[in-house]
Amino acid sequence: MNHIKRLLGILMVMLAVLPTFANGKGGDPNIKDVVLEHIKDSYDWHITNIGDKPLVIHLPIIVNSSTGFHVFCSSQFSEVADAKGYRHGPFNLAIASKGDNAGKIVEIDKSGAELRPFDISITKTVAVMFIDVILLLCCILIPARWYKKRKAGDPAPKGFVGFIEMLVMYVIDEIIKPGVGKGYEKYTPYLLTCFFFIFTCNIMGLMPFPPGGGNVTGNIAVTFFLALCTFIIVQFSGNKHYWKDIFWPKVPTWLKAPVPVIPVIEFVGIFTKPFALMIRLFANMMAGHAIGLAITCIIFLVASRTAAVFLSMSALSILMSIFMMCLECLVCFIQAIVFTMLSAAFIGLARAEPEHE
Amino acid sequence: MDLLVPSTGLLFWMSLTFLVVLFILWKFGFPVIVKMVSERKAFIDDSLRKAHEANEKLANIQKESESILQEAREKQASILKEAANTRDAIVEKAQDKAREEGARLISDAKIEIDNEKQAAISDIRKQVATLSVEIAEKILRENLGNDKAQMDLIDRMLDDVSSAENK
Numbered sequence: 413m414n415h416i417k418r419l420l421g422i423l424m425v426m427l428a429v430l431p432t433f434a435n436g437k438g439g440d441p442n443i444k445d446v447v448l449e450h451i452k453d454s455y456d457w458h459i460t461n462i463g464d465k466p467l468v469i470h471l472p473i474i475v476n477s478s479t480g481f482h483v484f485c486s487s488q489f490s491e492v493a494d495a496k497g498y499r500h501g502p503f504n505l506a507i508a509s510k511g512d513n514a515g516k517i518v519e520i521d522k523s524g525a526e527l528r529p530f531d532i533s534i535t536k537t538v539a540v541m542f543i544d545v546i547l548l549l550c551c552i553l554i555p556a557r558w559y560k561k562r563k564a565g566d567p568a569p570k571g572f573v574g575f576i577e578m579l580v581m582y583v584i585d586e587i588i589k590p591g592v593g594k595g596y597e598k599y600t601p602y603l604l605t606c607f608f609f610i611f612t613c614n615i616m617g618l619m620p621f622p623p624g625g626g627n628v629t630g631n632i633a634v635t636f637f638l639a640l641c642t643f644i645i646v647q648f649s650g651n652k653h654y655w656k657d658i659f660w661p662k663v664p665t666w667l668k669a670p671v672p673v674i675p676v677i678e679f680v681g682i683f684t685k686p687f688a689l690m691i692r693l694f695a696n697m698m699a700g701h702a703i704g705l706a707i708t709c710i711i712f713l714v715a716s717r718t719a720a721v722f723l724s725m726s727a728l729s730i731l732m733s734i735f736m737m738c739l740e741c742l743v744c745f746i747q748a749i750v751f752t753m754l755s756a757a758f759i760g761l762a763r764a765e766p767e768h769e
Numbered sequence: 770m771d772l773l774v775p776s777t778g779l780l781f782w783m784s785l786t787f788l789v790v791l792f793i794l795w796k797f798g799f800p801v802i803v804k805m806v807s808e809r810k811a812f813i814d815d816s817l818r819k820a821h822e823a824n825e826k827l828a829n830i831q832k833e834s835e836s837i838l839q840e841a842r843e844k845q846a847s848i849l850k851e852a853a854n855t856r857d858a859i860v861e862k863a864q865d866k867a868r869e870e871g872a873r874l875i876s877d878a879k880i881e882i883d884n885e886k887q888a889a890i891s892d893i894r895k896q897v898a899t900l901s902v903e904i905a906e907k908i909l910r911e912n913l914g915n916d917k918a919q920m921d922l923i924d925r926m927l928d929d930v931s932s933a934e935n936k
Contacts, residue, residue, distance in 0.1 A: 452772065474778075531776075531778045533778050538779060541783065545790050548790065553797060556797055559802055564805070564808035564809045564811070568809065580802050605790060605799075631775075633776055634783050636775045637775075641787070
């Protein structure tokens with residue numbers, strides 16, 4: 413009974429959103445744009461449309477253009493684009509909607525050419541990431557505070573603190589310890605931070621409205637940085653054996669000199685490992701968001717069809733959405749685990765002592 | 770394609786945020802939790818070990834007390850036995866002594882009786898002798914009241930003596 417009520421509730425919410433699409437665009441909405449708009453970064457946080465008015469959270473713009481540093485609110489950009497596709501703002505800046513810099517802030521010089529300024533604006537993804545990070549800090553520091561007040565002899569924590577402790581100890585015992593091997597303690601904080609950062613961002617990304625909803629871990633810059641951190645840590649924890657295995661591996665000599673075939677392959681391997689980490693997390697999370705959105709959009713696609721088609725397809729879409737949501741919950745956890753596990757394994761491989769023969 | 774190109778701004782904020790979060794959690798977050806958990810684990814292990822030891826000690830004490838009880842019981846039995854032996858011995862000794870004393874008394878009594886008997890017999894003999902002498906005197910005095918009887922007697926006596934000499 414409870415489940416039916418919940419389903420009805422979801423249906424009602426979706427039907428409530430329906431007119432905004434119908435009114436806003438008229439006719440079939442462009443699904444590709446809707447999905448891409450969500451997945452991509454943007455300078456303001458578009459939540460929904462109430463009637464004809466868009467509900468938008470404006471975010472600060474920070475750019476260093478040819479006229480120096482500028483900090484202002486994204487609401488200063490005009491809402492509609494001109495003929496060239498520019499949404500003009502102050503300081504000769506504009507948001508392009510066409511061309512190479514589509515969706516980015518550009519500086520338009522006197523001749524009308526686009527220049528890309530140094531742009532560290534708080535975009536939607538950054539804002540969502542800040543929220544996620546604050547949540548993450550609360551989730552970890554509150555239990556840490558709880559522990560500080562207690563002694564080893566006190567009873568074990570229950571509820572939220574117990575849950576966090578369980579997660580932390582699970583990651584340490586099941587992922588970091590077997591992956592890194594001896595001396596794993598040094599890497600625990602980094603790997604745990606990785607796990608909890610990815611996990612929090614993933615879970616918050618599932619939420620369809622603020623404070624969640626952003627596509628943080630499905631953004632290549634975020635996964636790039638995480639993979640870069642792992643890459644650097646792996647290279648710095650590599651021992652003599654690790655480097656010898658790359659540049660002078662145990663293979664027949666003609667494979668490594670005079671043409672260093674295997675060393676080259678091994679050397680490329682250094683970079684492909686974190687690259688795979690980066691792409692895996694990015695692709696998984698982005699695909700999850702894209703599929704979830706696309707399935708929900710079925711409802712709006714069939715809205716203009718006959719009632720029978722509309723109702724049956726909507727029901728199907730809702731069922732699929734629920735299924736995808738459950739799957740995504742799983743994927744959120746699994747991707748966080750996989751990233752941590754592979755990072756731990758790479759560190760472990762770099763630190764492995766040669767086997768005694 | 771621009772999905773695959775990391776944007777500078779996001780990269781900048783991501784690096785900053787992640788490094789700050791990493792620093793904060795490294796300093797104040799995870800080590801506290803991990804340390805506490807390992808401390809609690811050590812505490813639990815220690816408590817278990819202590820409980821185990823206490824149990825063992827208790828079992829030992831029980832065993833010890835049982836052995837002490839057993840020993841006491843044995844001692845009691847042996848003491849009882851010894852006491853019985855001693856009592857028996859004392860009784861025996863007393864009996865022996867009594868018997869001896871009795872025997873001695875009896876033999877003393879016998880000797881006394883014998884002595885008394887001897888004394889009585891000798892007394893009787895004396896008395897009989899005296900009596901018989903007196904009787905004989907009286908008889909003699911009566912029989913030898915005349916001369917003839919006196920003469921006869923002398924003769925008979927002389928005969929006896931002479932016959933004794935002849936032999």
